[in-house]
Amino acid sequence: MKIKNLTIKDIGTTIRQNLIWILLFIMVAQACVYMYQNYYVPKQYSAETEVLVNVESDKENLQQEGIRNNIQLINTFSSVLKSERIMEEVAEDIHTEKSPSVLRKNLTMSSDQNSLVFKFNYQSTNEKEVEEISHSYIK
Structure with missing residues (x-):
């Protein structure tokens, strides 16, 4: 089994390839938090x-x-x-x-x-x- 060295270039390439999924995940998480705060938790x-x-x-x-x-x-x-x-x-x-x-x-x-x-x-x-x-x- 050969271990490949991880470089910053590899990390950047992986992020660029999955940028849409990362942004989509962040937006869905923000929408969930917004819905929870405004509709589920009573205001104090x-x-x-x-x-x-x-x-x-x-x-x-x-x-x-x-x-x-x-x-x-x-x-x-x-x-x-x-x-x-x-x-x-x-x-x-x-x-x-x-x-x-x-x-x-x-x-x-x-x-x-x-x-x-x-x-x-x-x-x-x-x-x-x-x-x-x-x-x-x-x-």
């Missing part, structure tokens, strides 16, 4: 809101201590904002049929460590619902 809409936690204090020399307290309050605020009562108020405000537990499932909250800002993000397949819930939630 998202609204992200950032909230700054700031509790006012009367004394200016306690400013650093106030900032530390505010950072500690972020976890408490996050728990309160995801509570059943707040979710019920949001559901009533936008007049939706979705239960508070479904709203809570689509809501994610995050905060950077030692930051006074926390973010919440609501995702759904309904663009209008995402907008209404995010506006109602920050009221």
Whole structure:
């Protein structure tokens, strides 16, 4: 059995001979991805809101201590904002049929460590619902 050395010229010749098949394969793959993205996968809409936690204090020399307290309050605020009562108020405000537990499932909250800002993000397949819930939630 004789082994032939493969050269760049051989590769170029093979590509030129099968160029139509290669391009056809690429176009069919792109068409499949396009069809999958537009007709099979539901569109996801998202609204992200950032909230700054700031509790006012009367004394200016306690400013650093106030900032530390505010950072500690972020976890408490996050728990309160995801509570059943707040979710019920949001559901009533936008007049939706979705239960508070479904709203809570689509809501994610995050905060950077030692930051006074926390973010919440609501995702759904309904663009209008995402907008209404995010506006109602920050009221």
